[in-house]
Amino acid sequence: MAGHVQDRWYKTETDANGKESRTKSDRYGTGLRYRARYVGPDGTEKSKSFPDGKKRLAEKWLSKTETDMDSGQYVDPRAARTTFRQYAERWLVTQGGDPNTRASMESQLRLHAFPYIGSRPLGSFQPEHIREWLAKLEGSGVRGPYARTIYSNARAVLSAAVDDGYLHRNPCSARTVKAPAVERKRVVPWTVPRVFGVRAALPERYRSMVDLGAGCGLRQGEILGVSVDALSFEDGLLHVVQQLKLSRSKPVFAPPKGGKLRDVPIPEPVADALRAHMKQFPPVEVTLPWATPDGPKVTKQLLFTGPMGNHVWRTSLNEEAWKPALVAAGVIPEPETKEERYAAAREHGMHALRHFYASALLDGGENIKAVSEYLGHGDPGLTLRVYAHLMPSSQERTRKAVAAVYDAARATR
Secondary structure: OOEEEEEOOEEEEEOOOOOEEEEEOOOOOOOOOEEEEEEOOOOOEEEEEEOOOOHHHHHHHHHHHHHHHHHOOOOOHHHHOOEHHHHHHHHHHOOOOOHHHHHHHHHHHHHHOHHHHOOOEHHHOOHHHHHHHHHHHHHOOOOHHHHHHHHHHHHHHHHHHHHOOOOOOOHHHOOOOOOOOOOOOOOOOOOHHHHHHHHHHOOHHHHHHHHHHHHHOOOHHHHHOOEHHHEEOOOOEEEEOOEEEEEOOEEEEEOOHHHOOEEEEOOHHHHHHHHHHHHHOOOEEEEEEEOOOOOOEEEEEEOOOOOOOOOOOHHHHHHHHHHHHHHHOOOOOOOOOOOOOOOOOHHHOOOHHHHHHHHHHHHOOOOHHHHHHHHOOOOHHHHHHHHHHHOOOOHHHHHHHHHHHHHHHHHOO
């Protein structure tokens, strides 16, 4: 056995003749009687106490502990008492990469995981606790992709806890635990008239944003962060190397999403539009921190600036320019009163221009790998999953190919 069970109510004494006898100890009749003791894998002694009449239970527990150590399933009881929140907060500090992503993970866990499962010891987790937590999330209105992201963060914490020996098995891995459902909606690209209708309805200083979205597939943050040195008209390329984003509510320059730097071909009509834009609205030097609010200062000549000569604030652009343009183009309804807010238009945000760009490339016969590269996707499989239904049908090509074979056969008869 990995250790032994000590009876703390009795002690063994040896008389002058070397004869041993059991006598009552000072603890007799008080406290937990039996203490199961063993030496753990780290070389330190550990123990667990049991009440009077439970010696066989202590022996059974000690035997299981030995079996767990032999099979590699042992979890230190002290580690198992660590709460989900205690471990998660330490784990978050070790996460590298984008500090803004780490801040977002911390916020999601603090708001939506800690209040429900934060105080639970890691060693006590069962699949039912995760199922109950997810049910409470859904009941509070947290659903869809956001709920899936929160769940993924909690699962990552528990996976790390398994690796570090705080619990034996991730309860999220149980077959009965289902990640929050995400409704997969097919992308419906804008039509050409809608794209140019919205463009015409935007203030002049913002119109070429549509050219970069629909003509080069840039994300909104990448459009807002385009600088003069990113444009190579001679080579016909746009170097997508940065975006303008918020970090802890502060504007910063940062690498594109996922750190995917890329070169995108600039179609000649887009190049003409950008040249005309820069002539009418000369680029302005803007200095912002890099990546985080306390990052090093970087100065860029931005193509798009606000009327006062500073960078464009995304929220102001969306509410004061983009949504009014959607109304003018008939995409969303006009508010009935001045006090009423514009209708929610998530599917008609500036990201819709990327969908238009992807559909135009696929319709033109461009291969999925190139489309993925130009969009800045990390995996062509993602591009295929999102846009496969937009790829030209092979049916007509099949008909023509087979017909050509039959025509050739008939010609030889």
